[in-house]
Amino acid sequence: MTFQNTQHFALELDAADPLRQFRERFHIPAGANGQPAIYCCGNSLGLLPKSARAAVEQEFQSWEEHAVEGHFHGTSPWMHYHETLTDASARLVGAKPVEVVVMNNLTTNLHLLLISFYRPNGRRYKVLMEGGAFPSDQYALESQVKLHGYAPDDAIVELVPRSGEHTLRTEDIEVRIQELGDELALVLLGGVNYYTGQAFDMEAITRAGHAVGAVVGFDLAHAAGNLVLNLHDWDVDFACWCSYKYLNSGPGGTSGVFVHERFANRPDLPRLAGWWGHDPADRFKMKKGFRPMAGAAGWQLSNAQIFPMAIHRAALALVDEAGGMPALRRKSEQLTGYLEFVLRNAGLPADVLEIITPGNPAERGCQLSLLVHREGRALFDYLAEQGIVADWREPNVIRLAPVPLYNSFADVWHIGQAFAEWAKRLTR
Known part of the structure; x- marks a missing residue:
């Protein structure tokens, strides 16, 4: 697929995504800007499935109703x-x-x-x-x-x-x-x-x-x-x-x-x-x-x-329900590929931003690790201000993980826009 660095293109990909409805099955926290966060930290902690509370509540109910007999009775x-x-x-x-x-x-x-x-x-x-x-x-x-x-x-x-x-x-x-x-x-x-x-x-x-x-x-x-x-x-x-x-x-x-x-x-x-x-x-x-x-x-x-x-x-x-790992992997490769595309088109030179994760999809999952050679922590903090939840690893790596169950192509496009804006700030 030939990617395009436009919001319209990202929204088209989302509209055609067979897994798009699963995003609504998770609780997405608010970002620093008050809008739903662009959460790309599932490689540290995944989001809360909305079905989890009912699953745990069912076991509370079994405990309440059966006590020790819950080992043998209940759903x-x-x-x-x-x-x-x-x-x-x-x-x-x-x-x-x-x-x-x-x-x-x-x-x-x-x-x-x-x-x-x-x-x-x-x-x-x-x-x-x-x-x-x-x-x-x-x-x-x-x-x-x-x-x-x-x-x-x-x-x-x-x-x-x-x-x-x-x-x-x-x-x-x-x-x-x-x-x-x-x-x-x-x-x-x-x-x-x-x-x-x-x-x-x-x-x-x-x-x-x-x-x-x-x-x-x-x-x-x-x-x-x-x-x-x-x-x-x-x-x-x-x-x-x-x-x-x-x-x-x-x-x-x-x-x-x-x-x-x-x-x-x-x-x-x-x-x-x-x-x-x-x-x-x-x-x-x-x-x-x-x-x-x-x-x-x-x-x-x-x-x-x-x-x-x-x-x-x-x-x-x-x-x-999503079709197992083959279905998730298909979206993951496309989503991560799009992330790599928008980052490489953000205008940050190689002496500032280096992607150290392999470019071959067979040699990576849905994570890209970015080696930031200058002002890395400041970039990480800027992303947080834009409502983008990433992960910082010392001394200068930002990890981004677009998860196929709840991340969208629009999320990825917005990440690219944030990096492009940061590139403009570095050249001012």
């Missing part, structure tokens, strides 16, 4: 509540139902998975991750390698871009995996790097890791609800994700876990066990001796977080 008995999220979660990440479970929070789940899948032995003890990964991943891995008696500076190998580049090349990741060879125990990357917005080729990375005998896992915090994922077909060993960014399930929302079905019936795998992961056939016999449930559910520790899960259930229903 969605709590005993099996997490199971109501299984099918939608499997569709979301391209998995079989036995391979997914919703539980806990993201970093808790990452630790649980690392206990099972980071198993250093002799020469094979190193972990490969991207340099500048989100701090939670860095801290989790530091603590995990220490638990096994290794020094993080030795055991953790970080991938860095080539000189003068901002993102990693797939071929360089593959070469580094081959170089580490039988020293490599684990590859752990973010599906999408939070800072640059780069989407990694998870299938190729998994294949390369397995070729040298390593386990491969992904933190999908910025990929779930953003990319079309096929974890089972890609042969990924494990993954986890949060639900409060692109999945719009509320601050601190519950998390999802994927464990490939090859591990579904592996009670011998080391793990931190909990009551809710025990075989349900005799869970209430209260006996010693942990016997894990089959599949990802066997990693559960405690019973379901009903209220966060109720919000998540409502949010996942919107994804399915």
